[in-house]
Amino acid sequence: MLDAAVKVFSRRGFHAASMDEIAEDAGISKPMVYAYLGTKEELFVACLHREGARMMQAIAGAAAPELSADERLWRGLRAFFGFVGAHRDGWAVLYRQARGEQPFAGELAGMRARLVEVVAGMLDHALRAEGREVGETDLEVVAYALVGATESLADWLADHPDADPEKTATRMMNVAWLGAGQLLRGATWRPPTG
Amino acid sequence: MLDAAVKVFSRRGFHAASMDEIAEDAGISKPMVYAYLGTKEELFVACLHREGARMMQAIAGAAAPELSADERLWRGLRAFFGFVGAHRDGWAVLYRQARGEQPFAGELAGMRARLVEVVAGMLDHALRAEGREVGETDLEVVAYALVGATESLADWLADHPDADPEKTATRMMNVAWLGAGQLLRGATWRPPTG
DNA sequence: GCGTAACCCTACGCACGAGTAGGTATGCTC
């Protein structure tokens, strides 16, 4: 039932999607949709939650905490891109939708915040293991950038049906790990004075 | 006049924004808006174009082609974050809007494609200078990731009114340049076999 | 066979907002 909603929301976008179309696609009538899932907004939130939970679960299941940092990152990325690859139109458009529409931006921000936190935790852990320490804001910002880069590649993947999720994950891992590796070793770039 | 439209679109989002509110905010009446700028859709596209052009101009003006690659990247990033910092609510929400709404996604995709192309060109140039060569898709994907990371930090910046654009640019530069620097030297990360 | 209850449908009310028609003031020509 939610499947139909996700499908229509994906294809049309939140506003352009009509409850009539969702009902038709689900093979039932509109009052049933209202009876089971409430208003259009609640319905969208329900879709968002389910897809989000599935994604989080896929990632969490892959990135077990006892692994090394790069192994966790790699498995997490692979799970993420695998998920996106398997739910291309569904996830990507749902996600793009939620970004823009203000009632839902909060929901999504929470999801992303959890991801950022996890990534920041991994970086912090790895940094401490090397005896280095970095300010909390710096950590958050780097994690944010990595998550953003990953989301961006997810969009790219969703737009290129022939692309391989596994290979995309490898590419992302390259960028992330090489950059992060430099940070671990204490390398920094400084703006030219003047 | 466009200023009012940008402001309202930013605050409300494309759909929630009413032409009445835009007209009121601009201090004129609705038929005038239609007379000067056409339909709501055309109005939004006009906003998008103007803001986009301003941004592109700010970046292009800063990143002169005769500079070294890292200098160009640094100046481009600084200009970009400076622009976002100066147009926080305007740009960010306009941008977030355009991503989601299907009629406008194309416009934005074009803008981003130009950015990706520029970044990819810079990477390619720097790589060739080091005697290395990388497949076109690899180049595009890395550029895409960098642009995505940058956009993501722009969002972060827009959501943190006290954050400093200059400092954010430095952070982004660190991630980008250190990661890219590794790639330049031919370092790669490989998935564990098995 | 008749009451009734669960279930689902068609067909509507209603609000909202894009786009427009037709009227009014201000300035310009002769």
Place this chain on the structure above:
DNA sequence: GAGCATACCTACTCGTGCGTAGGGTTACGC
């Protein structure tokens, strides 16, 4: 000052789509 054009406004039409009211249908109890 009459005619006319320009610039602008108020007040409307009309489509669209969310949410619901009220009617049919099937199954069961008596």
